[in-house]
Amino acid sequence: MIREFDNAQADHTSQPLIATDRAGQQLEQPSIEAIWTLLDAVPDPEVPVVSVVDLGIVRDLQWDGRQLVVTLTPTYSGCPATEFIEEAITEALHAAGIANVRLHQQLAPAWTTDWITESGREKLRQYGIAPPVGSASKRSLLGEEPEVACPQCGSHDTVQVSEFGSTACKALYRCNSCLEPFDYFKCI
Structure with a gap:
């Protein structure tokens, strides 16, 4: 799926001039590295402590002439936050x-929690959400339960309370050591 955006709708007169002039003409192209850094500040709407780059949603950035092409892979095709x-x-x-x-939008290969950066996993943990354990493999289809550490105290003595937590991509767990409930970002 390709979505085109009408650049005439953007009001550039009220914004600082960085890469365009007042008529919306591109003056110079920022480096791809600078754009990755910029997008690393765009938070995920459901878990704002991590960015769209941390989650691995942004797959590629390329200049096609004077147009920036951003390739995105949603976390799943029905994700309500995609738009x-x-x-x-x-x-x-x-x-x-x-x-x-x-x-x-690039739907294949499908997004997986393996694409979450190490920095993103640590940000989830510090926010109180247990990051995905292991790899998104077929183990979960075989009934193997992950060993989920409590993001509050680090204990592995945890139990799943509900298959679904605050969003469909998370499960609700409880720590038997500190008794705190927490979300676990499921391996997908």
Whole structure:
């Protein structure tokens, strides 16, 4: 799926000039590295402590002439936050003066929790959400339960309370040591 955005809708007169002039013409192209850094500040709407880069949703950035092509893979095809994420990415790029943006959804290969960065996993833990354990393999289909550590006290004496937590991609757990409930970001 490719979504085109009408660059004429963006009001560049009220924003600082970085990469465009007042007519919306691209002056210079920021480096891909600078754009990765910019997008690393775009938070996930469901877990704002991690960015869309931390989650591995942004798959690729490329300049196609004067147009920036951002390839995204949603966490799952029915994720209710996908459209919001696309809008947040576009707004961040427009605010940085990158006027000509095309978002491209790439559904294959499917997103997996293996794509969450180590930094993202640590941010989840510090926020009180247990990051995915192991790899998104077929183990879970065979009934093997992950050993989930409590993000509060580190204990492995935890129990799943519900298959679903605050969102469909999380399960609700309770720590038997500190008795605190917490979300576990399921391996997908």
